[in-house]
Amino acid sequence: MTIDNSYMIYRNRRRGMDHDLYKWSNIFSRPPLKWPNNKNVLTWIVINLEWFPITPNDTPFKAPGHMQTAYPDFRHYTSRDYGNRVGIYRLLDALKKIDAKVSVAVNSAIAERYPQLVADISADGHEIIAHSTDMNATIASGVAIEQEEAHIIRSLAVIEKATGKRPIGWLSIARSQSFNTPELLANAGLSYMCDWVNDELPYLMKTKAGEIFNFPLNHELSDRQILNVQQHSVDSYVQQIKDAWTWLNSESKQYGGRILPLNITPYIMGLPYRMEAFEQLLSWLKTQEQNDFATGTEILETISVN
Amino acid sequence: MNNGQPDPGLYEYNAYRNRPKIEWPDGKTVAVWVSPNLEYYELDPPENPIRKSWKTPAPDVTGYSHRDYANRVGHWRMAEVMEQYGFKGSVSLSVALCQHIPEVVEHANELGWEFFSHGIYNTRYSYGMSEEQERTIIEDSIKTVKNATGQDIKGWLAPALTHTPRTLDLIAEYGLTYTCDLYHDDQPMPVSVKSGKLISMPYSLEVNDHYGFFIYNMSPREYADTLIRQYERLAAEGENSGTVMCIPLHSYLIGQPHRIGPFAEVLRYIKEDGRAWITQSGDIADHYLANYSHLAGAKNDY
Numbered sequence: 001m002t003i004d005n006s007y008m009i010y011r012n013r014r015r016g017m018d019h020d021l022y023k024w025s026n027i028f029s030r031p032p033l034k035w036p037n038n039k040n041v042l043t044w045i046v047i048n049l050e051w052f053p054i055t056p057n058d059t060p061f062k063a064p065g066h067m068q069t070a071y072p073d074f075r076h077y078t079s080r081d082y083g084n085r086v087g088i089y090r091l092l093d094a095l096k097k098i099d100a101k102v103s104v105a106v107n108s109a110i111a112e113r114y115p116q117l118v119a120d121i122s123a124d125g126h127e128i129i130a131h132s133t134d135m136n137a138t139i140a141s142g143v144a145i146e147q148e149e150a151h152i153i154r155s156l157a158v159i160e161k162a163t164g165k166r167p168i169g170w171l172s173i174a175r176s177q178s179f180n181t182p183e184l185l186a187n188a189g190l191s192y193m194c195d196w197v198n199d200e201l202p203y204l205m206k207t208k209a210g211e212i213f214n215f216p217l218n219h220e221l222s223d224r225q226i227l228n229v230q231q232h233s234v235d236s237y238v239q240q241i242k243d244a245w246t247w248l249n250s251e252s253k254q255y256g257g258r259i260l261p262l263n264i265t266p267y268i269m270g271l272p273y274r275m276e277a278f279e280q281l282l283s284w285l286k287t288q289e290q291n292d293f294a295t296g297t298e299i300l301e302t303i304s305v306n
Numbered sequence: 307m308n309n310g311q312p313d314p315g316l317y318e319y320n321a322y323r324n325r326p327k328i329e330w331p332d333g334k335t336v337a338v339w340v341s342p343n344l345e346y347y348e349l350d351p352p353e354n355p356i357r358k359s360w361k362t363p364a365p366d367v368t369g370y371s372h373r374d375y376a377n378r379v380g381h382w383r384m385a386e387v388m389e390q391y392g393f394k395g396s397v398s399l400s401v402a403l404c405q406h407i408p409e410v411v412e413h414a415n416e417l418g419w420e421f422f423s424h425g426i427y428n429t430r431y432s433y434g435m436s437e438e439q440e441r442t443i444i445e446d447s448i449k450t451v452k453n454a455t456g457q458d459i460k461g462w463l464a465p466a467l468t469h470t471p472r473t474l475d476l477i478a479e480y481g482l483t484y485t486c487d488l489y490h491d492d493q494p495m496p497v498s499v500k501s502g503k504l505i506s507m508p509y510s511l512e513v514n515d516h517y518g519f520f521i522y523n524m525s526p527r528e529y530a531d532t533l534i535r536q537y538e539r540l541a542a543e544g545e546n547s548g549t550v551m552c553i554p555l556h557s558y559l560i561g562q563p564h565r566i567g568p569f570a571e572v573l574r575y576i577k578e579d580g581r582a583w584i585t586q587s588g589d590i591a592d593h594y595l596a597n598y599s600h601l602a603g604a605k606n607d608y
Binding site for chain 2: 001002003005006007008009010012013014015016017018019024025026027028060061140141142172174175176177178179195196197198199200216218219220221229230231232236239240241243244245246247248251260
């Protein structure tokens with residue numbers, strides 16, 4: 001079988017990217033960013049709070065971590081819920097000990113089902129960002145634009161009602177978007193999204209509804225990737241994050257402020273046998289003189305002044 | 307797939323025992339070459355009936371943006387570390403990068419890196435191409451790299467490792483001297499082609515950073531340790547007859563902040579060891595063809 005000649009045509013072979021969402025940019029030739037108090041590295045922690053309906057939705061795709069056995073999959077349903085009952089509180093306590101504020105990406109179903117949890121998170125001074133409605137509300141090409149918009153609007157409205165504050169940040173489930181997503185997010189008044197992992201600093205995307213920042217939440221440094229997908233030990237995870245921080249800190253002396261993004265999942269990291277190593281990592285970060293912790297909102301405020 | 311196709315008969319069997327001695331310049335025992343893949347992946351490429359470009363329907367945000375990290379962040383970090391320890395890259399190039407982000411190609415060229423073709427895009431596959439279509443991408447590669455860098459490409463690594471049964475004959479006919487698509491040996495070997503002279507350049511999937519991190523799920527420090535073990539073994543065996551060690555890289559992987567530090571230590575280790583001919587693929591091919599093209603194993607006219 002010979003391939004059709006249309007396959008030999010390169011419609012977007014041109015200077016710059018093969019799309020119009022953002023421009024190419026070299027991180028090492030941008031004007032250096034300055035962080036408050038002359039810190040080199042801001043550690044930006046994003047914790048995912050996820051509620052998995054016990055009947056998974058395979059359309060457009062089944063969210064990572066979703067149910068796996070025949071109904072009723074008590075095994076996965078309850079071990080995910082463990083994260084929302086126990087794991088998250090271990091993480092919150094650990095953060096309180098080092099006085100670090102983080103961004104928590106919340107399925108709005110969490111706010112509806114567990115109001116005490118979102119109240120506790122807010123009371124501890126953390127930022128809440130939107131993470132769709134629940135883990136069946138995945139977004140990808142093929143989802144009708146009205147449906148996608150409904151997920152976004154509902155997610156923001158429910159969280160605003162529960163916390164009294166409208167989120168300014170958004171994390172898609174599995175970082176998955178459709179071609180409509182950036183515009184819908186900008187249109188909903190969001191200031192930043194955390195989905196594209198092509199950079200290590202925030203940058204602006206253009207949409208018909210205006211600009212929106214992308215904050216690259218490095219998926220390769222996430223606990224899901226390192227512990228679950230790659231099946232490394234938590235000790236190896238800690239080593240890798242320390243190596244990453246050390247590298248970013250040294251680079252920062254020449255190139256300006258850097259961000260270390262850590263995506264954390266309570267049902268993965270918040271297990272008893274992993275917590276001590278993670279707590280030690282947090283205190284190691286806390287004792288690095290050139291480190292500070294920041295929420296997405298704080299980073300946004302800083303780069304707006306820069 | 308394609309049951310009943312003939313064995314391609316690309317090379318003759320040549321056992322690793324009692325081979326003639328290959329000597330590298332200055333008495334070095336192992337030729338080490340670093341091969342950054344400088345690639346461009348399209349966000350929404352046309353569909354190839356045999357292979358999908360992305361795991362999810364476009365836009366595969368994580369897949370695409372992870373690759374794009376290479377050209378915004380990873381390349382610059384990786385290149386700086388290579389330069390620090392004196393390693394010049396031999397680039398497996400998606401040639402459309404010359405149009406999309408000429409800054410990356412110009413930077414590599416200024417550093418003295420060599421370019422060979424890795425197809426037009428890493429999202430366009432050779433499977434199912436007619437001879438004419440395949441000639442088009444080879445001619446495009448030769449011309450595009452020449453225009454962008456002044457260099458004549460000498461080698462080929464098929465786009466996303468996709469081939470036709472004609473690929474090696476065609477690249478040899480166009481005057482290319484080495485292929486990086488065969489993984490049967492740790493020394494250069496002649497490849498049987500219809501015309502021209504073609505050798506197989508030892509590349510590696512096994513110590514490719516992609517295999518290290520995503521097939522074998524190594525931690526960055528384990529991967530660094532693996533490279534040093536690979537180097538130690540090949541440097542020792544090269545006393546008998548010179549070996550080749552290739553370190554194939556993707557800067558969206560190796561250029562990540564948790565990996566680049568351990569990797570820099572590997573380059574420092576190899577440089578300081580002293581047994582390595584730290585070189586480039588084209589120089590290995592030239593040296594081999596100039597001195598050893600008479601060696602056994604060639605069915606074609608060496």
